[in-house]
Amino acid sequence: MSGTCEISADIIEKDLKYLELLSHNFPTISDACTEIINLEAILNLPKGTEHFLTDLHGEHEAFQHVLKNASGVIKRKVNDIFGNTLRESEKKALCTLIYYPEQYIDIALAKEDDPDDWYKITLNQLIQVCRNVSSKYTRSKVRKALPADFSYIIEELLHESEARPNKQDYFNGILDTIISIGRASDFITAICNVIQRLTIDSLHIVGDIYDRGPGAHIIMDILCNYHSYDIQWGNHDILWMGAAAGNHSCICNVIRICTRYANLETLEDGYGINILPLARFAMDVYSNDPCKSFKPKVTNDYFKEKDLKLMAQMHKAISIIQFKLEGEIIKRHPEFNMDDRRLLDKINYEKGTIVIGGKEYVLNDTNFPTIDINNPYKLTDEEKELMSKLHSSFLNSEKLEKHVRCLYSKGSLYLKSNSNLLYHASIPLNEDGTFKNVKLGNKEFCGKEYLDRVDRITREAYFNECDSKNAHYALDYMWYLWCGPDSPLFGKDKMATFERYFINDKITHKENKCPYFILRDNEEVCNNILLEFGLSPKHSHIINGHVPVKTIKGENPIKANGKLLVIDGGFSKAYQPETGIAGYTLIYNSYGLQLVQHEPFESTQTAIDEGKDIISTNFILEFNSRRLKVRDTDIGTELISQIHYLQMLLNAYRKGIIKERK
Structure with missing residues (x-):
C-alpha cells in the first residue's frame, strides 16, 4: 500500500x-x-484513454462522428473482437449501429425477415463490445455511466458470462424478455451510448470551437453535457467570450466572420441574436454598393443571389464599424503597440489611396458613406444605435451565456495534464528563445506568469460587474487577445483584415508569425517551456493547434524531436485544401501516444444510409514498454x-x- x-x-x-x-x-x-x-x-x-482535438471551427457533424466512433477506436475494437467470425459488411453494419443507434435500427430491421432473431444476435454482439470497453474500469465507474432505465440489466449482462453452464439460461432469459416486452430498440440504443461513453475517458479541446462552420453552438451543446472534458481557449473562442462580455469590437468581429462565411444560422438559430437591425442599416446605407470584396465565401448553391448581396452589404457595414471601434481601443491603450492598425486616418479619401509602412496603395473600394474624414473613428448616430441593439442581443442570449459559462468553468488559457502541456497557439518568445516581457497595464510579465495573469484578466472581463478602470481594461484586453501581436492566442504581428478587403496588392496581406513558430522545432526551446511550467522535459510534450499543418506539402505535425505536437490538421473545411486532410486526433492511452489522421467526412446522413465511416490512419508516436496505470x-x-x-x-x-x- x-x-x-x-x-x-x-x-x-x-x-x-x-x-x-x-x-x-x-x-x-x-x-x-x-x-x-x-x-x-x-x-x-490501466490508464484511461484521453482524446485531444483542436480547431473544430463549427464542423459539428464531423466532430459528432469522431466522438461516436472514438476516432476509429470502436471500429478497431469490433475488428479485434469478431475477427473473421463476422463478414466485413456485418462489422461495418455493427459499427454504424453503435454510432447512430436511434437512426440505424429501423434501417437494419427493414432488411430482416425475423426481427427477433436480429435483436438477439445484435444484443449479444453489443454486449461483447461493451464488456471489452468496460474492462479497464471499476464496476462503480461503469455503473455511473449506465442509463437509469437499464442500469441493473446492463450490469448483470456485463458481468455474467453465458458460457458458464449455470448462467446460460439466465443470460438468454434476460435477452428474450427484453425483446418480448418491446424494449429491444431502447436497450440497443442505451448500450450503444454506453460503448461510446466508455471508449473515451476524457476529452481535451485545444481551442477554436467557433467560427467558419455552421455548428459551433451544437458542438458546445454536446460539450456542456459531456462526461469529462476541458478546453484550452483559442483566439476564436476568446472572441465570442469577449462578445458575450459586451466588448463591441468583439461583437463586430463575430458578426463579420459569420457574414464572411455565410454562417448567420449560428447567430440567429443557435443563439437568437437579432441581426435584423444590421440588415436594415446595411440595405439603407449600402443599397447601391456592390460590396465586391465582401461577398461571402460559400461552397454550395444554397443561397440565392439576393441573399448573398444582402450578406455582402451587412459584411461591409459591420466591418467599417469594427475598424472604427478597434481604432478607439488602440488609442486608449498605447501599450498595445498597435497604432499601425489605426488605418482609417491613413486614407486619402479624395485620391482613394492609403499609406501603409511608408508606401501608398490604391484602394479597390472608395465608398465610405459613414466615415467623417475629419474624425474617421467616430460612429454615426445610426451606428451607435445599431451597436446598442446588438450589444443588448448578445448580452441577453441565454444559450450564449450558458455556453460561455461552460467555456469559463471547463476552460483555461493552458492546462497541464498527465505530463502534457496544452495551449492553443504560442508562448511569447524573443528571437533568441527567451520568454518575452509583455506589458499588462503598468507591469511586465513573461512565460507562465504572463499566461496566468491573462487567464485572470479574461475572467475579470466577464464576471466583474463593477464599472471600474480594471473592468474596462479587462474588456478591452479580450479584443487584444483576439488579434494583438503578443497575444498567446494569436501569435502574429498583425491581423490584416482591412488590407484583405481594400487593397489588391497581396504583399500587404502578409501576417508575419511571431518567433515561437520558428523556434517551436527547437528541442531546447521546447524543453525550456516545459520547465517553465513545472514539467519534466524527459517525459512531457507540448500540444498545440492554431496553425494548420500542411500535410499535403509534406509538413510533419511532430516538432522538436517529438517534444511538440501540432494537431491542427484542418478539421474545418475551409482549411482542408491547404492541409490535404480533415483533421487529427491525438490519443493517449495506457499503451502510449498515437496520432490519428482523418480523411474528409461527407455527412451524418451518408454515414447512416451507406455506413460510411471516416477513413482514419494511425501513427504510433510513442509506445510504452510498461502499460501505464492510473497510479x-x-x-x-x-x-x-x-x-x-x-x-x-x-x-x-x-x-x-x-x-x-x-
Missing part, C-alpha cells in the same frame, strides 16, 4: 481538523479500510494523496485520537 502503515501521533495532530472532517465521510475503521483497499485497486487499473496519472497522484490521509485517519482511530462515529 502507498505511504506508511504507522503514522506518529505528532503528524496526526498537525492535520487533526482535516481528519475530523474526513471522519464524517468514513466514520469507522472498517469504512476507512474499505476505501483504502478500493483506491489501491483503482491505482492498478502514473494526475488522478493517481490525487488518489495516493487521499490514501495517505485515509491511512492517517485509520491511525487516528487506532490510537484513540479520533473516535469512531458509529
Whole structure:
C-alpha cells in the first residue's frame, strides 16, 4: 500500500481538523479500510484513454462522428473482437449501429425477415463490445455511466458470462424478455451510448470551437453535457467570450466572420441574436454598393443571389464599424503597440489611396458613406444605435451565456495534464528563445506568469460587474487577445483584415508569425517551456493547434524531436485544401501516444444510409514498454494523496485520537 502503515501521533495532530472532517465521510475503521483497499485497486487499473482535438471551427457533424466512433477506436475494437467470425459488411453494419443507434435500427430491421432473431444476435454482439470497453474500469465507474432505465440489466449482462453452464439460461432469459416486452430498440440504443461513453475517458479541446462552420453552438451543446472534458481557449473562442462580455469590437468581429462565411444560422438559430437591425442599416446605407470584396465565401448553391448581396452589404457595414471601434481601443491603450492598425486616418479619401509602412496603395473600394474624414473613428448616430441593439442581443442570449459559462468553468488559457502541456497557439518568445516581457497595464510579465495573469484578466472581463478602470481594461484586453501581436492566442504581428478587403496588392496581406513558430522545432526551446511550467522535459510534450499543418506539402505535425505536437490538421473545411486532410486526433492511452489522421467526412446522413465511416490512419508516436496505470496519472497522484490521509485517519482511530462515529 502507498505511504506508511504507522503514522506518529505528532503528524496526526498537525492535520487533526482535516481528519475530523474526513471522519464524517468514513466514520469507522472498517469504512476507512474499505476505501483504502478500493483506491489501491483503482491505482492498478490501466490508464484511461484521453482524446485531444483542436480547431473544430463549427464542423459539428464531423466532430459528432469522431466522438461516436472514438476516432476509429470502436471500429478497431469490433475488428479485434469478431475477427473473421463476422463478414466485413456485418462489422461495418455493427459499427454504424453503435454510432447512430436511434437512426440505424429501423434501417437494419427493414432488411430482416425475423426481427427477433436480429435483436438477439445484435444484443449479444453489443454486449461483447461493451464488456471489452468496460474492462479497464471499476464496476462503480461503469455503473455511473449506465442509463437509469437499464442500469441493473446492463450490469448483470456485463458481468455474467453465458458460457458458464449455470448462467446460460439466465443470460438468454434476460435477452428474450427484453425483446418480448418491446424494449429491444431502447436497450440497443442505451448500450450503444454506453460503448461510446466508455471508449473515451476524457476529452481535451485545444481551442477554436467557433467560427467558419455552421455548428459551433451544437458542438458546445454536446460539450456542456459531456462526461469529462476541458478546453484550452483559442483566439476564436476568446472572441465570442469577449462578445458575450459586451466588448463591441468583439461583437463586430463575430458578426463579420459569420457574414464572411455565410454562417448567420449560428447567430440567429443557435443563439437568437437579432441581426435584423444590421440588415436594415446595411440595405439603407449600402443599397447601391456592390460590396465586391465582401461577398461571402460559400461552397454550395444554397443561397440565392439576393441573399448573398444582402450578406455582402451587412459584411461591409459591420466591418467599417469594427475598424472604427478597434481604432478607439488602440488609442486608449498605447501599450498595445498597435497604432499601425489605426488605418482609417491613413486614407486619402479624395485620391482613394492609403499609406501603409511608408508606401501608398490604391484602394479597390472608395465608398465610405459613414466615415467623417475629419474624425474617421467616430460612429454615426445610426451606428451607435445599431451597436446598442446588438450589444443588448448578445448580452441577453441565454444559450450564449450558458455556453460561455461552460467555456469559463471547463476552460483555461493552458492546462497541464498527465505530463502534457496544452495551449492553443504560442508562448511569447524573443528571437533568441527567451520568454518575452509583455506589458499588462503598468507591469511586465513573461512565460507562465504572463499566461496566468491573462487567464485572470479574461475572467475579470466577464464576471466583474463593477464599472471600474480594471473592468474596462479587462474588456478591452479580450479584443487584444483576439488579434494583438503578443497575444498567446494569436501569435502574429498583425491581423490584416482591412488590407484583405481594400487593397489588391497581396504583399500587404502578409501576417508575419511571431518567433515561437520558428523556434517551436527547437528541442531546447521546447524543453525550456516545459520547465517553465513545472514539467519534466524527459517525459512531457507540448500540444498545440492554431496553425494548420500542411500535410499535403509534406509538413510533419511532430516538432522538436517529438517534444511538440501540432494537431491542427484542418478539421474545418475551409482549411482542408491547404492541409490535404480533415483533421487529427491525438490519443493517449495506457499503451502510449498515437496520432490519428482523418480523411474528409461527407455527412451524418451518408454515414447512416451507406455506413460510411471516416477513413482514419494511425501513427504510433510513442509506445510504452510498461502499460501505464492510473497510479502514473494526475488522478493517481490525487488518489495516493487521499490514501495517505485515509491511512492517517485509520491511525487516528487506532490510537484513540479520533473516535469512531458509529
